[in-house]
Each structure stands twice: as structure tokens, then as C-alpha cells.
Amino acid sequence: MTHPFRTAAVIGAGTIGLSWTALFAAHGLTVRVSDPRPDLAEAVDTALEQFTPHLAAMGLDVEGLAGRVHLAGDVTEAVHDADVVQENGPENLDFKKRLFARLMKEAPWHALLLSSSSAIPATAFTGHLRDASRILIGHPFNPPHLIPLVEVVPGKCTSEDAVQDAVDFYTVVGRTPIVERKEIPGFVGNRLQRAVSREATYLVQQGVITPDDLDTVLTTSLGIRWATVGLFLGQHLGGGPGGYRHLIEHIGASMGHLALGQPSSDPADQERVVKAVEEAYGSHSYADLAGERDRKQLAVLAALHPTAQTNRTKEN
Numbered sequence: 001m002t003h004p005f006r007t008a009a010v011i012g013a014g015t016i017g018l019s020w021t022a023l024f025a026a027h028g029l030t031v032r033v034s035d036p037r038p039d040l041a042e043a044v045d046t047a048l049e050q051f052t053p054h055l056a057a058m059g060l061d062v063e064g065l066a067g068r069v070h071l072a073g074d075v076t077e078a079v080h081d082a083d084v085v086q087e088n089g090p091e092n093l094d095f096k097k098r099l100f101a102r103l104m105k106e107a108p109w110h111a112l113l114l115s116s117s118s119a120i121p122a123t124a125f126t127g128h129l130r131d132a133s134r135i136l137i138g139h140p141f142n143p144p145h146l147i148p149l150v151e152v153v154p155g156k157c158t159s160e161d162a163v164q165d166a167v168d169f170y171t172v173v174g175r176t177p178i179v180e181r182k183e184i185p186g187f188v189g190n191r192l193q194r195a196v197s198r199e200a201t202y203l204v205q206q207g208v209i210t211p212d213d214l215d216t217v218l219t220t221s222l223g224i225r226w227a228t229v230g231l232f233l234g235q236h237l238g239g240g241p242g243g244y245r246h247l248i249e250h251i252g253a254s255m256g257h258l259a260l261g262q263p264s265s266d267p268a269d270q271e272r273v274v275k276a277v278e279e280a281y282g283s284h285s286y287a288d289l290a291g292e293r294d295r296k297q298l299a300v301l302a303a304l305h306p307t308a309q310t311n312r313t314k315e316n
């Protein structure tokens with residue numbers, strides 16, 4: 001680590017920024033939050049209230065957490081003493097171009113500049129800058145204070161030091177950073193999600209299955225398997241003692257012949273899927289559904305990483 005991480009600036013306090021704010025503060029960082037939304041103070045208060053029990057359940061020290069979070073009047077104020085900046089503004093190329101040009105001028109020279117961008121690679125919004133060596137992607141999954149993965153994706157001009165600093169930073173805040181060495185729109189996680197989502201939409205449009213039954217297929221099979229062993233190890237085990245090689249030789253050909261679907265982009269067909277999802281879940285409130293999701297995700301995380309949680313509890 002070339003510089004300790006004491007102060008983080010969170011730019012953009014929507015779904016992702018609020019979750020990062022709580023996580024960073026729970027790891028003892030001073031957090032400065034900037035967002036032009038008129039209800040910023042209320043949104044931060046509500047998020048901290050909602051997320052603090054999750055962070056406590058993960059064994060983190062939530063004592064004085066809210067006192068470490070400060071609202072900044074603008075970006076300049078938020079980043080003036082930042083060791084690290086996490087950008088979570090709109091997924092819009094022009095916005096990110098303008099913001100990162102400003103950050104290069106206004107953040108301290110040593111500050112690591114990270115973007116939560118879901119699909120836009122860093123080179124697309126830093127190509128016009130003279131120096132983009134400390135700018136890179138730190139792409140989380142929602143909500144970042146619970147889901148461990150952060151995809152660390154350097155741009156063409158990102159330095160190796162910055163990549164290492166990003167890995168160190170996300171490790172310090174308890175995440176699981178994975179460095180991806182080649183930029184590709186959507187990175188890895190969202191490309192995988194897109195591939196599954198495309199087939200799922202096709203199957204619903206074709207009347208093969210309803211959205212809630214499709215979710216049950218996932219949560220009672222692939223979801224459990226993927227949370228424990230991932231895809232390739234799952235297949236290596238699926239081949240029995242002969243491993244992945246046997247699986248490919250044995251079942252690979254018949255799986256390879258499956259022609260996957262292309263969902264219709266006709267607005268009426270898309271609307272039918274939206275209606276089917278609303279029919280399945282629309283009678284429950286967002287708060288109830290999100291609360292149930294977070295409760296289950298915390299239970300899965302506790303089962304997967306029991307020692308991490310116990311160690312943290314002992315340290316506190």
C-alpha cells in the first residue's frame with residue numbers, strides 16, 4: 001500500500017454510493033459524501049439506519065459509525081483530503097468524463113480514483129486525460145456492503161501501483177477484489193448476468209416458465225452451487241473423478257448443441273415480461289423484499305465465511 005486509506009470521498013449517493021458509505025464508515029474511514037440530490041441528508045440517515053444491523057451482523061464495529069460520515073456541499077469539498085474516491089454517479093459516459101477530469105485537478109495527488117461503473121471501461125472516460133494512471137474501475141455488486149466481489153479493472157493508462165492500491169483498499173474494507181486484465185464492456189460479472197438474463201427472458205417470453213418459477217429454479221440449484229464452488233469447479237466436480245475433461249467429452253457435445261434463445265425486443269413482448277414480474281412480486285413492498293434478500297444473503301455469507309466473522313467479532 002503506497003498510502004494509508006483514512007478518508008474516502010463517495011461521489012453519487014444513490015443505491016450504490018449509500019451502501020459504500022456505510023461499509024467504508026464501518027471500517028473506520030472518514031467518509032465525505034457528495035450528491036446534488038435535495039434529500040441527501042435524509043437518504044444518508046435512512047441508509048445508515050438500514051445497513052448498520054447488517055454491518056454489525058458481519059462483526060464490524062458500528063459504534064460511532066454515523067459520526068464518521070460527513071455531507072459535503074460539492075465534489076470539491078468531498079475530495080479535498082481524500083485518500084480514495086469512489087464514484088457512483090449516473091452510468092453516463094459524458095458525466096464520468098467530466099467528473100474524472102475534475103477529480104484529477106481537485107483530489108490530492110496521491111488519491112486513488114475508482115469508478116463503480118457497471119459497463120463503461122475506464123479508458124472510455126479517461127482517454128482524453130494527460131494522466132490517468134490512478135483511475136480505474138472498482139465495480140461492485142448491489143449492495144456493496146454485503147456482496148463481497150469487486151471487479152478491479154485497470155484502463156490502458158492505469159499504473160500497476162494503482163491496481164495494487166485498489167486491491168489493498170478493497171481488501172481493507174473486507175471485499176474480495178478480482179483483477180481483470182483486459183477491458184471489455186460490462187466486465188465479467190455483468191456479462192455473465194446478461195447471458196443468463198437473456199435466456200431467462202426468452203424462456204418467459206416463450207411461455208416455458210413464469211418469472212417466479214424461474215427464480216426458484218435458480219435459487220434451488222445453480223444459485224447454491226455457484227455460491228459454493230463457482231462454475232468451473234462445479235463442472236470439474238460434475239465430471240466425477242474424471243473431472244472437467246470427462247464432463248466435456250461425455251456431456252459437452254449434447255450441451256453444445258443446445259441453441260440458446262434470442263428474446264424479442266418488441267416493446268409489447270417486453271411489456272408482457274414486465275407485467276409477469278409485477279404479477280409475481282408486485283404485491284410485496286420494496287422494503288419487505290429487500291429486507292428478505294439481505295437476511296438470506298447475510299445467512300449465506302455467514303455460512304460461507306464463518307471464521308472471518310468470528311475473527312472480526314473477537315477483534316472488536
Ligand SMILES: NC(=O)c1ccc[n+]([C@@H]2O[C@H](COP(=O)([O-])OP(=O)(O)OC[C@H]3O[C@@H](n4cnc5c(N)ncnc54)[C@H](O)[C@@H]3O)[C@@H](O)[C@H]2O)c1
Pocket residue numbers: 011012013014015016017034035036037087088089090091092116117118119139140141142
Ligand atoms: N444499481 C446497481 O445494481 C449497480 C451495481 C454496480 C454498479 N453500479 C453503477 O454504480 C453507479 C451508480 O449506480 P446507482 O444504481 O447507485 O445509481 P442511482 O441512480 O441510484 O444513483 C446515482 C446518483 O448519482 C447522483 N448524481 C447525479 N449527478 C451527480 C453529480 N454531478 N455529482 C454527484 N452525484 C451525482 C444522483 O443524484 C444519484 O443519487 C453507476 O455507474 C452504475 O452503473 C450500479
